[in-house]
Amino acid sequence: MASNFDLPAGSRVFARALVRGTVACRSELDAVLSTHAENWRISRMATVDRNILRLACYELTRTDTPSSVILDEAIELARRFGSDASPSFVNGVLDAVVRGAGGPGPAQAEVSR
Secondary structure (H helix, E strand, O other), rough: HHOOOOOOOOHHHHHHHHHHHHOOOHHHHHHHHHHHHHOOOOOHHHHHHHHHHHHHHHHHHHOOOOOOOOEEEEEEEEHHOOOHHHHHHHHHHHHHHHHOOOOOOOOOOOOOO
């Protein structure tokens, strides 16, 4: 499927690592997300939102990519592929994850571009 996109080799390698890592750590990521998604069970989340959250949570906890960049990209994915409510939902959960991890907690990313 990655062959359908025109990506530099380094980006393709990074994307594969993120996807493989996310799949391998799904249970652990779901536990983190469950802690921070108030009043939402993982199984009740929209599939697109749930998978964007898993991918972003993996990147937040396993890479040195700045959290603000990860949140911005996750919100853009939610905007493009999710429902109207997805960008705000993804932003809120990921912001809680960042704050819960002891990070500085980015200001709420802009969701109304």
